Amino acid sequence: MSHVNNLESQHNDPGFANIWQELKWRGLVHVSTDEAELEKLLAGDPITYYCGFDPTAPSLHLGNLVQLLVMRRLQLAGHKPLGLVGGSTGLIGDPRPTAERTLNTKDTVAEWVGYLQAQVRRFLSFEGDNAARMVNNLDWTAPLSAIDFLREIGKHFRVGTMLRKDAVASRLSSEEGISYTEFSYQILQGMDYLQLNRDYGCVLQTGGSDQWGNLTSGTELIRKVDGKSVHALGTPLITNADGTKFGKSEGNAIWLDAHMCSPYAFYQFWLNTADADVVDRLKVFTFLSRAEIEELEKSVAERPFAREGQRKLAYEVTSLVHGVEATEKVIAASAAVFGNGDLSVLDEATLAAATAELPxxxxxxxxxxxxxxxxxxxxxxxxxxxxxxxxxxxxxxxxxxxxxxxxxxxxxxxxxxxxxxxxxxxxxxxxxxxxx
Structure with a gap:
C-alpha cells in the first residue's frame, strides 16, 4: 500500500526531563518492572527494545497503533526498535477471555505476516544509528523439536504460575476451558524475549497491559536461564469515558488498512470522539507537544461546539496512518457532500466512502x-x-x-x-x- 508517513516531522516534546516522563504524562504507563530502573535505563545510552504483533488478521488495528507509537517515541529518544511479527505465535493466537481462537492455515498466516510487516515498517525509521529491524519468531521456533522445546524452555515454567495469569485464569473458569495449545502461548512469547535478548541484547518489551502475563513470562525466563534482569512496560487499555470499548465502530474494529477501513471512515471515527475523551486521545495518538495539547484542552472546555480538539485529532491521526494527501481528500469530501465543495473532483473511492452511510x-x-x-x-x-x-x-x-x-x-x-x-x-x- 502506498504511504506518505512523514517520519521526519515527528518529535518528542523537549519540555520533558526524559522520555519516561513524557510517556507517563501521555498516560502510556499502566504497569512496568522497576520504574526507577526503567526511567534511568531509558535516559541513558541507547537500548534495544521490542514489541510483538501477531498476524491473527490481515491488518493491525487501533490497539496496535498505541504500541507502534510507543515504539516510535522510544526510537525518537534514541533507542533501537525490533518489530516482531509473530509467524509462529500467530499460528496459535494468544488466549482471549472467552473462547478458543479459530486456527488459520499456515499459508494464510504467512501471507498476513507480510501485510503486518509492511504496516509496522510505516511507523518506524529503518535508517540511521538506531534503525529499526524486523524479526519473525518462526525463524527460531520452526527448527526446534517438541522435545527440545520442552527440555530447554518448558522446564523453566511453573504450571501454578501459568495458571494464575489473567488470560488463563478467566478461561479456566469458563465453560470453554482452555486448550494446551493456547495455554502454551505464554511460553512461546517468553522464549521470544529470551532469543531477542541473546541475539540483539534486547532489554525491554512493550505491550498492552492485558499482555502483562506474557510480558513477564519473558522477564522471568531470562532471569532463570541467563541470570539477567530485563524490563517490561504495559500500556493501559484505551477505553472511552462512558465505559464503552474504544476502537469499535458499529461492531467493527477500526483497522489501519485502507481497504478494511476507508480513510474517510477512519477520519470520521476520530471526528466523533466525545469531548471527555479527546484530550486523552491527543496525548496517546499524536506527536503534538504538551503546550499544543493544553491549548486544545482549553478550547474543548471553553468552546466545545467548535470541536477544534476533534478536528485536530482526526487530522493528525489520519495523516499519520494514511498520509496527508489522503486526509486532505477526506476533508474535501466531507465538505463537498454537505454542499461546500466540488463533488466532481472526488475520486470514486473517496466519494463511495463519503456517501456509504447515506440512503x-x-x-x-x-x-x-x-x-x-x-x-x-x-x-x-x-x-x-x-x-x-x-x-x-x-x-x-x-x-x-x-x-x-x-x-x-x-x-x-x-x-x-x-x-x-x-x-x-x-x-x-x-x-x-x-x-x-
Whole structure:
C-alpha cells in the first residue's frame, strides 16, 4: 500500500526531563518492572527494545497503533526498535477471555505476516544509528523439536504460575476451558524475549497491559536461564469515558488498512470522539507537544461546539496512518457532500466512502427527472411532495439547486458516469446509482 508517513516531522516534546516522563504524562504507563530502573535505563545510552504483533488478521488495528507509537517515541529518544511479527505465535493466537481462537492455515498466516510487516515498517525509521529491524519468531521456533522445546524452555515454567495469569485464569473458569495449545502461548512469547535478548541484547518489551502475563513470562525466563534482569512496560487499555470499548465502530474494529477501513471512515471515527475523551486521545495518538495539547484542552472546555480538539485529532491521526494527501481528500469530501465543495473532483473511492452511510437507490437511466429522483431516493414521499420541495427551492443535485420541477438531469452530470448526490434542504442527503 502506498504511504506518505512523514517520519521526519515527528518529535518528542523537549519540555520533558526524559522520555519516561513524557510517556507517563501521555498516560502510556499502566504497569512496568522497576520504574526507577526503567526511567534511568531509558535516559541513558541507547537500548534495544521490542514489541510483538501477531498476524491473527490481515491488518493491525487501533490497539496496535498505541504500541507502534510507543515504539516510535522510544526510537525518537534514541533507542533501537525490533518489530516482531509473530509467524509462529500467530499460528496459535494468544488466549482471549472467552473462547478458543479459530486456527488459520499456515499459508494464510504467512501471507498476513507480510501485510503486518509492511504496516509496522510505516511507523518506524529503518535508517540511521538506531534503525529499526524486523524479526519473525518462526525463524527460531520452526527448527526446534517438541522435545527440545520442552527440555530447554518448558522446564523453566511453573504450571501454578501459568495458571494464575489473567488470560488463563478467566478461561479456566469458563465453560470453554482452555486448550494446551493456547495455554502454551505464554511460553512461546517468553522464549521470544529470551532469543531477542541473546541475539540483539534486547532489554525491554512493550505491550498492552492485558499482555502483562506474557510480558513477564519473558522477564522471568531470562532471569532463570541467563541470570539477567530485563524490563517490561504495559500500556493501559484505551477505553472511552462512558465505559464503552474504544476502537469499535458499529461492531467493527477500526483497522489501519485502507481497504478494511476507508480513510474517510477512519477520519470520521476520530471526528466523533466525545469531548471527555479527546484530550486523552491527543496525548496517546499524536506527536503534538504538551503546550499544543493544553491549548486544545482549553478550547474543548471553553468552546466545545467548535470541536477544534476533534478536528485536530482526526487530522493528525489520519495523516499519520494514511498520509496527508489522503486526509486532505477526506476533508474535501466531507465538505463537498454537505454542499461546500466540488463533488466532481472526488475520486470514486473517496466519494463511495463519503456517501456509504447515506440512503441510496438504484434507478434505470430513464428516470432522471428531478421529481422521480427525489421519490426514488426516499427524500420525498410522493410526487406532489417532491414538487413542493422543488418549488420551495429545497432540491439539489450534486450541490446545484434545481428550481424547475420538469428538469431532467443529463448523463454528463453523473459523477463517475453513474452517481448522483441528492439533497433536500440543508441536511437530508441520499445517493442514486444509475444503471447505464
Amino acid at each position: 441510496s437507490a438504484k434507478i434505470d437511466a430513464g428516470g432522471l427527472g428531478i421529481i422521480d429522483l427525489l421519490v426514488a431516493s426516499g427524500l420525498a414521499d410522493s410526487k406532489s411532495a417532491a414538487r413542493r420541495t422543488v418549488g420551495e427551492g429545497g432540491a439539489y443535485v450534486n450541490n446545484a439547486k434545481v428550481t424547475d420541477p420538469d428538469a431532467v438531469i443529463g448523463h454528463d452530470e453523473l459523477l463517475h458516469g453513474r452517481y448522483l448526490l441528492l439533497r433536500r434542504g440543508k441536511k437530508n442527503l441520499a445517493t442514486v446509482e444509475v444503471d447505464a
